[in-house]
Amino acid sequence: MEKLLEIENLCTNADDKQILKGLDLSINSGEIHVIMGPNGAGKSTLANVIFNNSAYTKTSGTIKFNGEDITNLKTNEIAKKGIFMSFQTPEEISGISTLNFIKTAKNKIEGKTIYLPDLKKEIENDMSELGMKSELLHRDLNVGFSGGEKKKNEILQMLVLKPKLAILDETDSGLDVDAIRTVSKGIEMFKNDENAVLIITHSTKILESLKVDLVHILVDGKIVYTGTSELAKEIETNGYSKFKEGA
Amino acid sequence: MPKTQIEDLNTNIYDFKNEDNFEFKIQKGLTKDIVEEISRQKNEPEWVLEIRLKALEMYNKLDMPTWGPDLSELNMDEIATYVKPKSKLNSDWNDVPEEIKNTFDKLGIPQAERQYLAGVGAQYDSEVVYHSIKEELLKQGVIYTDFDSAIKQYPEIIKEYFSKCVPISDHKFIALHYAVFSGGSFVYVPKNVKLEMPLQSYFRLNSPESGQFEHTLIIVDEGASLHFIEGCSAPKYNKVNLHAGCVELFVKENGYLRYSTIENWSKNMMNLNTKKAIIEKNGKVDWVSGSFGSHISMLYPMSILKGDNSQTEFTGISFAGAGQNLDTGFKVVHMGKNTSSVVSSKSISKSGGISTYRSLVSILPNATGSKCSVSCDGLMLDSNSRSDTIPVNNVENDETEFSHEARVGKISEKAIFYLMTHGLTEADAKAMIVRGFANPVSKELPMEYAVEMNRLINLELEGGIG
Numbered sequence: 001m002e003k004l005l006e007i008e009n010l011c012t013n014a015d016d017k018q019i020l021k022g023l024d025l026s027i028n029s030g031e032i033h034v035i036m037g038p039n040g041a042g043k044s045t046l047a048n049v050i051f052n053n054s055a056y057t058k059t060s061g062t063i064k065f066n067g068e069d070i071t072n073l074k075t076n077e078i079a080k081k082g083i084f085m086s087f088q089t090p091e092e093i094s095g096i097s098t099l100n101f102i103k104t105a106k107n108k109i110e111g112k113t114i115y116l117p118d119l120k121k122e123i124e125n126d127m128s129e130l131g132m133k134s135e136l137l138h139r140d141l142n143v144g145f146s147g148g149e150k151k152k153n154e155i156l157q158m159l160v161l162k163p164k165l166a167i168l169d170e171t172d173s174g175l176d177v178d179a180i181r182t183v184s185k186g187i188e189m190f191k192n193d194e195n196a197v198l199i200i201t202h203s204t205k206i207l208e209s210l211k212v213d214l215v216h217i218l219v220d221g222k223i224v225y226t227g228t229s230e231l232a233k234e235i236e237t238n239g240y241s242k243f244k245e246g247a
Numbered sequence: 248m249p250k251t252q253i254e255d256l257n258t259n260i261y262d263f264k265n266e267d268n269f270e271f272k273i274q275k276g277l278t279k280d281i282v283e284e285i286s287r288q289k290n291e292p293e294w295v296l297e298i299r300l301k302a303l304e305m306y307n308k309l310d311m312p313t314w315g316p317d318l319s320e321l322n323m324d325e326i327a328t329y330v331k332p333k334s335k336l337n338s339d340w341n342d343v344p345e346e347i348k349n350t351f352d353k354l355g356i357p358q359a360e361r362q363y364l365a366g367v368g369a370q371y372d373s374e375v376v377y378h379s380i381k382e383e384l385l386k387q388g389v390i391y392t393d394f395d396s397a398i399k400q401y402p403e404i405i406k407e408y409f410s411k412c413v414p415i416s417d418h419k420f421i422a423l424h425y426a427v428f429s430g431g432s433f434v435y436v437p438k439n440v441k442l443e444m445p446l447q448s449y450f451r452l453n454s455p456e457s458g459q460f461e462h463t464l465i466i467v468d469e470g471a472s473l474h475f476i477e478g479c480s481a482p483k484y485n486k487v488n489l490h491a492g493c494v495e496l497f498v499k500e501n502g503y504l505r506y507s508t509i510e511n512w513s514k515n516m517m518n519l520n521t522k523k524a525i526i527e528k529n530g531k532v533d534w535v536s537g538s539f540g541s542h543i544s545m546l547y548p549m550s551i552l553k554g555d556n557s558q559t560e561f562t563g564i565s566f567a568g569a570g571q572n573l574d575t576g577f578k579v580v581h582m583g584k585n586t587s588s589v590v591s592s593k594s595i596s597k598s599g600g601i602s603t604y605r606s607l608v609s610i611l612p613n614a615t616g617s618k619c620s621v622s623c624d625g626l627m628l629d630s631n632s633r634s635d636t637i638p639v640n641n642v643e644n645d646e647t648e649f650s651h652e653a654r655v656g657k658i659s660e661k662a663i664f665y666l667m668t669h670g671l672t673e674a675d676a677k678a679m680i681v682r683g684f685a686n687p688v689s690k691e692l693p694m695e696y697a698v699e700m701n702r703l704i705n706l707e708l709e710g711g712i713g
Contacts (some may be wrong), residue, residue: 054664055664074673091666094686109670
């Protein structure tokens with residue numbers, strides 16, 4: 001087990017408002033971590049800041065990946081290091097087919113041109129595992145996709161791009177039970193001893209069939225408590241009030 | 248991105264200059280003597296000179312447009328309106344003088360001709376230097392020739408149609424066009440003849456401080472069908488060049504014409520071009536237009552839906568970068584019953600470029616049962632660029648379906664971030680978004696031209712980032 005992601009004392013602002021207030025987080029390869037927390041605690045901010053989104057300003061702290069400081073790398077360089085992010089609201093790009101997009105992303109990340117028929121075959125296999133219609137590949141990226149199709153498309157990209165760390169930002173939000181199962185299945189297919197998953201979520205449904213290593217509670221810009229998967233169940237029953245008082 | 252790369256990319260493949268070698272270059276300015284001298288040089292019939300002189304009078308009477316981009320940089324006293332290249336008209340590339348042939352080689356014209364064109368015309372400065380058409384089309388009665396030859400060989404047809412679609416009095420710059428026009432193409436497609444491969448005319452302006460005023464006249468007869476492609480480019484000079492061409496299209500009953508343009512004039516060009524089509528019963532004209540170059544453009548192709556059930560579609564894109572003001576759009580007049588028009592316009596602006604979509608839709612009282620749908624999108628790549636939409640719609644009967652939607656917005660930072668989290672650089676991400684935005688236009692073009700258009704988009708984007 002190696003240290004994959006190490007975040008120390010991360011503080012960030014957006015529009016002059018402090019959002020993360022000294023966040024620490026460490027993830028090893030082979031692990032699944034979960035971050036839960038009330039609305040506005042900074043969960044999605046964390047995912048964006050790891051990817052150095054210019055809408056956020058880091059005021060202190062470091063982010064290391066595989067021992068390398070990636071705090072100030074450009075977003076695309078961070079992706080090339082092997083980090084992937086599944087978006088809560090995936091962007092719609094008209095005029096660009098889903099296949100063209102995934103192909104471009106794969107080639108950029110690998111730094112080489114992959115033989116398209118092989119890649120397409122792999123994508124179509126993954127799609128069938130996720131119960132996706134392969135015709136989506138020829139439609140414009142996420143344009144006119146249902147909520148479930150968009151989220152599955154994110155999981156598909158994770159499977160094809162094979163990052164070392166996948167951050168899933170509210171991938172389960174707004175999905176029905178069947179779609180959540182499909183997302184869980186995708187995570188199981190992806191997961192191995194070499195990589196890691198960080199799931200940011202509101203609900204515990206997605207965690208039921210996954211073997212979660214650690215659950216972190218994020219309140220007011222800091223991780224206030226870390227526990228095992230039992231912690232998620234407790235949150236489900238009692239909410240965050242206990243942790244808010246402690247914060 | 249390393250700075251050196253940016254400089255490399257500034258070298259535009261269109262921007263290569265030949266020496267200003269000419270057989271004859273008329274003195275700068277616009278006078279009766281100059282117009283008469285052009286006519287003499289061209290050794291043309293008297294009736295053509297009469298039209299020229301009438302047009303010159305009209306030009307002097309008409310006012311400059313009171314709307315649109317500022318044209319004060321244009322000084323006709325600094326423009327030579329006629330430059331005769333050192334080449335006669337040829338029908339074999341091997342007979343075209345080396346330097347001029349090389350120019351068209353670099354632009355890929357002879358290669359395109361071999362691969363997917365049914366005929367080619369190539370104009371260098373004021374005269375056409377090459378024209379050819381496939382033998383089998385000649386046998387079917389198709390005429391495709393340079394405009395000067397057409398005046399001499401088919402005077403009756405030319406007299407019947409010339410200036411009947413775009414009248415001399417239309418506006419100041421069309422009057423200018425008729426006073427000094429030279430070169431261009433004439434196409435006639437006989438009844439029920441359907442061309443499977445396109446014809447292409449290419450216009451290259453090499454000479455500095457000069458103008459190009461080609462005249463294109465196309466007649467698609469009953470039940471006939473044609474795809475015509477027009478391309479244009481010029482190397483960049485420090486002083487203003489002028490392009491004031493004219494395109495007249497006549498499409499008869501059940502005829503079909505697709506008119507595609509890829510325009511990449513240099514950034515010192517004033518492009519004041521006029522294009523119009525008259526469409527008879529059941530006829531159809533599709534316009535596909537990509538405007539990338541020029542310093543200032545005023546270009547509003549127009550369809551007149553004269554016959555019942557006639558149709559037109561316009562699919563256009565313009566890309567205004569630093570120092571460019573592209574004022575483009577479309578005009579349609581519904582005259583016949585049950586006529587239909589579909590307009591889809593896209594404009595992109597970056598680095599302070601201004602792009603304006605200006606349109607006129609006129610549905611006349613008799614044009615009942617007509618349909619018109621207009622959609623225009625503007626995409627600004629930064630906050631110092633501008634994109635405007637100025638539609639004028641006159642719907643004069645109640646039995647008509649009309650819709651208009653306009654969207655103007657800045658390129659989405661969220662979309663750029665999304666693509667960057669997938670390994671694309673900022674420039675790659677913007678290029679992908681812009682290519683996607685332009686896709687409805689590029690998919691209307693033949694493959695080779697769509698590739699060319701994407702290349703132009705990449706060139707525009709890469710050249711300016713950093």
